[in-house]
Amino acid sequence: MSTLAHDDHHDHKPTGLKRWFFSTNHKDIGSLYLIFALTMFFVGGAMAMIIRAELFQPGLQFVDPQFYNSMVTVHALIMIFGAVMPAGVGLANWMIPLMIGAPDMALPRMNNMSFWILPFAFALLLSTLFMEGGGPAGGWTMYPPLVLQTGNAFPFLIFAIHFLGVSSIMGAINIIATVFNMRAPGMTLMKMPLFVWTWVITSFLLIAALPVLAGGVTMLLTDKYFGTSFFDAAGGGDPVLFQHIFWFFGHPEVYILALPAFGIVSQVIPAFSRKPLFGYASMVYATASIAILSFFVWAHHMFTVGLPIKGELFFMYATMLIAVPTGVKVFNWVATMWKGAMTFETPMLFSIAFVILFTIGGFSGLMLGITPVDFQYHDTYFVVAHFHYVLLTGAIFALMSAAYYWLPKWTGYMYDERLGKIHFWLSLISSNVLFFPQHFLGLAGMPRRIPDYNIQFADFNAISSIGGFAYGITQLLFVYIVIKCALGGKKAKPRVWEGAKGLEWTVPSPAPFHTFETPPKLTKEMLEH
Amino acid sequence: MKSSFHKIILALLLTPFSAFAEWGLNMTQGVTPISKEIYNMHMVTLWVVTVIGIVVFSIMFWSIFHHRKSKGAKAAQFSHSTTVEIIWTIIPLVIIIALAIPATQLLIKMDDTSEAKITLKATGIQWKWKYDYIDEGLTIYSVLDENSAEVSQRNSGKDPMQSENYLLDVDEPIVLPINTKIRILTTAADVIHAWWVPDLGWKRDAIPGFINDNWAIIEKVGVYRGQCAEICGKGHGYMPIVVKAVTMDEYTAWVNEKKLAQAAMKNTSDMVLTMEELMTKGESIYKAQCLACHQANGEGIKGVFPALAKSPIAVESGRRLEHIKQIIYGKNLMPAFGEQLSDVDIAAVTTYERNAWGNDTGDIVQAKEVSESRSK
Secondary structure, three states: OHHHHHHHHOOOOOOHHHHHHOOOOHHHHHHHHHHHHHHHHHHHHHHHHHHHHHHOOOOOOOOOHHHHHHHHHHHHHHHHHHHHHHHHHHHHHHHHHHHHOOOOOOOHHHHHHHHHHHHHHHHHHHHHHHOOOOOOOOOOOOOOOHHHHOOOHHHHHHHHHHHHHHHHHHHHHHHHHHHHHOOOOOOOHHHOOHHHHHHHHHHHHHHHHHHHHHHHHHHHHHHHHOOOOOOOHHHOOOHHHHHHHHHHHHHHHHHHHHHHHHHHHHHHHHHHHOOOOOOHHHHHHHHHHHHHHOOOOHHHHOHHHOOOHHHHHHHHHHHHHOHHHHHHHHHHHHHHHOOOOEOOOHHHHHHHHHHHHHHHHHHHHHHHHOHHHHHHHOOEHHHHHHHHHHHHHHHHHHHHHHHHHHHHHHHOEOOOHHHHHHHHHHHHHHHHHHHHHHHHHHHHOOEOOOOOOOHHHHHHHHHHHHHHHHHHHHHHHHHHHHHHHHHOOOEOOOOOOOOOOOHHHHOOOOOOOOOOOOOOOOOHHHOOO | OHHHHHHHHHHHHHHHHHHHHOOOOOOOOOOOHHHHHHHHHHHHHHHHHHHHHHHHHHHHHHHHHHOEHHHOOOOOOOOOOHHHHHHHHHHHHHHHHHHHHHHHHHHHHHHOOOOOOEEEEEEEEOOEEEEEEOOOOEEEEEOEOHHHHHHOOOOOOOOHHHOOOOOOOEOOOEEEEOOOEEEEEEEEOOOOEEEEEHHHOEEEEEOEOOOEEEEEEOOOOEEEEEEEOOOOOOOHHHOOEEEEEEOHHHHHHHHHHHHHHHHHHHOOOOOOOOHHHHHHHHHHHHHHHHHHHHOOOOOOEOOOEOOOOOOHHHHOHHHHHHHHHHHHHOEOOEOOOOOOOOHHHHHHHHHHHHHOOOOOOOOOOOHHHHHHHHHO
16 A cells, blocks of 8 residues: 555656656557547547438439548548547557556657547548549549549648558557556466457557558558559550559557457456456457468458459468457457456446357358458458447457447546446447348348439438447547546445456555555565466 | 158248348349359358357347346356267367358359350440350340439439339340350459449459359340449449340340341441531430530539530641540540440540530531541
8 A cells, every 4th residue: 555655646747748748758659549439439430421411312412423432431530540549559558567567658758649640640541532633532442553543632632541550559559668668577478467468469469451551552652642553454454453562561450450359358357257267368369360360361351352362262261360369359248247246337348249249240250251252342341330330349349348348447437337337238239230230231132332322222321320320429428427427326335346456456546646666566466367 | 752852841931031122132043054153152141140040149149038147156167078069069160061052062063164056255434335146157235224324413303213123224134045055254454343233143353454154054034134243433333234144046136136136336427417406316326425524514524524615626727636536546544445436426525525515616526537536
């Protein structure tokens, strides 16, 4: 306890603009990341509402096809790079030092820079929507030659992506440096909480994958402005080359979004089952194998480009193989719950929903991995349903779970449990009304990224849109819950949840500005397993 | 014996889902041998994952109902079991191997385009399809039908629910014979498109500078509709595909008829039309070919597609030849229409553009002038 009192005593911090703009404190930067991610979630969400409004009925009612395409494109970029990734980095910033007993991140100034790049990068990207010719509209995958038809928005798009890449790589370096150098004595790698493990592995994915994207988009830039023809068949290039480069980044990127979610769920389920995580070591190995495999499956996004049959077979087998470690994870979570003493507070509800709905996304993923059948599924709403199950009811549900799990630690107050549960049930129902019918639309033959459709698709699109609006409105409730919790409420104890283990629960709630200035002496009870 | 047993099992598995087919819930079985095999593979995988899901989630929900603190459950503290972990690594591995074997066989079958009787080349162009019947020397262009084009305008005031084939109809469907192995090549002229008719069982990207090949044997007479499946710009949702499958005799007759009609169309350079005739014809060609970019009011889209209304090239008399040549040969993003449109078509649309939306030049362009511009 004496260390805690010591921390309290030195809890003075800079104030005003200085505190936020020049911050080197992992908690403040973590909060900045989380607030930024939530803001972007609503910006990207507003675009999704425009998309669903246009698709509510057949015919064009609200926007032109070109603007519709730019909404589809920018919605994806914002949600991936602006919402899910920064939310994950924010959690990492806040929690990793607390979980491994470090006073701060290893590289605090770089931490500040990696955050403050983001608002400028998104200002570049979003400014294109107000330009003559509109924003980028070739899909977030930016396939040439189509993307080279982008007007003045083009260089803004490319440089925004460069900046986002730089920011993420700096964040990743910081996490790796922190975890490998700043763990409290006795916190060996295989004793770290799983959330820390998933972030270490994610960081390596970021460092390996993002430079490839940066290279690819730079080649686009020189193709457009400097007369090169990397991707122009007329000049001896190959448009498909870009797709190989993009998906060599893009598939690991999927796991960059998903692995931290796995980490969150692996913290929450044991806590509310009051039982240690089942198969800790196999979880670590499964995460690592998924990460490694993710570099060998990229062409399953491109089965229809006309790959040689040997290539298609290789990528089909490698893709199907991912089902094995992913299955291990799901089984481990179920086994963790088995014979536990479960309670169902909001974080637990979101995590359980994650396990079920992410698995459904995994099932459709396995179906998509079977090459001959993918020739039917590819580029239809079946794919749209698949990746939204994995990313919205997957990654975002896990992020919601994390937010409720750690909110009391961040604010010092309990959130409103009743409202939290309402938020959960409304989110659960609306997101399934939103995305489940899209499986049917895809199977019935509706291509993705079209602003208007044949009348046979009208009913399911109307249902999907209603789910979409409901989901969108429900998320406003989340903002209200967070603000209410930040302003006050029932005081939170240091160990907020009865069954929660780990170092973060040994510091007061809210966590003081500086924690673990001297490394904690680890006892068996402080460790998770 | 064994295979009929398999068929019975398959039929039993498919029954609950085939009822959904009429509701547009499930994948089509299609009309080619391959599309049916793909459908079966899809159903088998769907059932495999459904059963796995039911088993795993049942266990989970059983646990959720019984192992809860409110029921006085005391948490056990076990945290691993090597046996269980080995079992649940091996079972999924066995399942995916069992799925991979038929998938591999099917893929190898799909890859074999040899011994095709007819070769059709589909070229994606923003935003229409060009088809070359390679063996016949016949070329047709297939553009969204006029009704869909009109109804799909923003706030057109027309209800799409009234047209059954809304956005799935074209002016010139392609005709193919049944029970014949057809090789279908896909490529593109500008950006990447994808040629997809669900009833044929596959889609394939159409990539500029590259040619992909696929094949189909259509087993049933009928009309099969599809769409472009790769985002290709603002007209992506507006370039459908319509395949009319007919008997071999009807196909041969159609080819001959089409060839005669096209030969007649090529010889239009001597046709002389009145201003009114040119304007009417020009307007309908403009609607089919030009409207997607230059818009109904000729204003284009700022920053992307230039306006024609009050545009110097469409108004100044000194640039009349340049105007005609740009339609024939294209420029930057604008495709060349010289091959697709006859002399009289180009004459009509040029006349239309020089007189519509207040351009009012009074210029009349005749087919002869277009014909001469081609060689200039």
